[in-house]
């Protein structure tokens with residue numbers, strides 16, 4: 001049974017919703033989280049790489065830059081305190097060709113401006129840190145990058161919330177607004193003083209109930225992975241990332257040693273046919289036609305999207321995926337990396353007036369509600385700091 005009235009109703013039990021519930025309950029607020037799925041982690045928060053990013057990529061004045069590194073520290077502290085898996089393996093960013101060196105240098109400058117600890121490695125030093133990694137001339141090393149098990153983190157947050165008397169009601173969907181201070185859910189009407197929208201890939205739909213997000217469209221991008229065959233040996237110790245196209249929000253196919261020691265390569269950023277299009281066609285049922293039309297309009301209007309749309313879908317084909325992976329490491333053997341069952345969807349907001357991908361997190365408030373509208377990477381890393389800032393800005 002849901003309470004009929006709560007002080008703060010949080011819609012969405014992903015990492016953002018749980019982190020917000022944790023922050024607000026620590027500040028003495030009475031909170032209820034509703035999550036549509038029967039279990040936690042069915043969407044982005046349970047399907048990501050689990051990398052705690054360390055503040056390297058983001059434009060210095062952005063919300064991503066302001067929250068990523070602090071979030072990384074808070075999440076690490078939480079994992080230590082709760083005894084959760086935490087692999088503090090660091091990460092290298094390598095240049096695949098000389099033309100990438102200016103962007104590598106720009107990343108180093110951004111990292112320094114963001115307060116991230118980064119070092120230059122020459123090719124010999126790189127071999128000591130990551131014997132398999134290949135680069136042109138030099139690479140960036142980030143010591144503070146770490147890897148967690150995202151589902152473990154979600155469950156630990158749920159346990160902590162339960163201990164504070166904060167329910168996380170799974171299988172309960174927000175269905176619509178029922179007038180001021182009340183919403184309709186699949187388990188009945190809930191009245192609230194404040195509401196936080198943390199619905200991830202569905203955040204725009206929830207926001208529209210309050211007349212927000214009207215100029216935005218949400219375009220989902222699919223991330224597929226490959227995984228080192230069980231029992232095989234391939235000496236990648238931590239994380240090996242390429243120099244990304246920093247005009248786009250995606251970091252490129254990379255190697256990640258998971259918190260439990262499995263080696264993944266991926267994810268792609270393929271325009272998807274639905275917000276839950278985890279199969280080739282599955283999950284594309286109702287939205288596909290509208291999304292294809294939106295993709296076509298973006299393709300014509302935005303050269304950066306065009307570059308992604310032309311290069312990413314071919315990575316469904318193993319040969320193209322492997323070609324990307326092989327450019328990061330020496331001795332890559334495609335036979336060692338079959339397709340993994342891990343697939344994630346990154347919901348990306350596009351400003352439909354300019355047809356530009358929204359690069360930063362976006363938090364908007366109206367009446368008694370606050371909406372987290374573009375919870376793209378590194379929102380998992382940043383979540384606890386994002387929640388702290390949201391509480392400071394909107395719940396004082």
Ligand SMILES: Cc1cc2nc3c(=O)[nH]c(=O)nc-3n(C[C@H](O)[C@H](O)[C@H](O)COP(=O)(O)OP(=O)(O)OC[C@H]3O[C@@H](n4cnc5c(N)ncnc54)[C@H](O)[C@@H]3O)c2cc1C
Nearest residue numbers: 012014015016036045048049051174200223344375379381
């Ligand atoms: C492939 C991939 C790799 C990534 N790698 C990283 C990484 O390494 N590091 C990093 O920091 N970030 C990474 N990210 C990004 C990160 O996963 C997301 O930024 C983060 O998980 C967003 O969290 P969220 O809580 O906003 O969304 P979600 O996890 O999607 O949670 C939203 C929840 O709201 C629920 N919901 C939706 N609608 C309703 C409704 N009407 N009623 C009730 N509940 C509802 C959904 O079921 C869902 O559980 C990655 C993402 C992907 C997809």
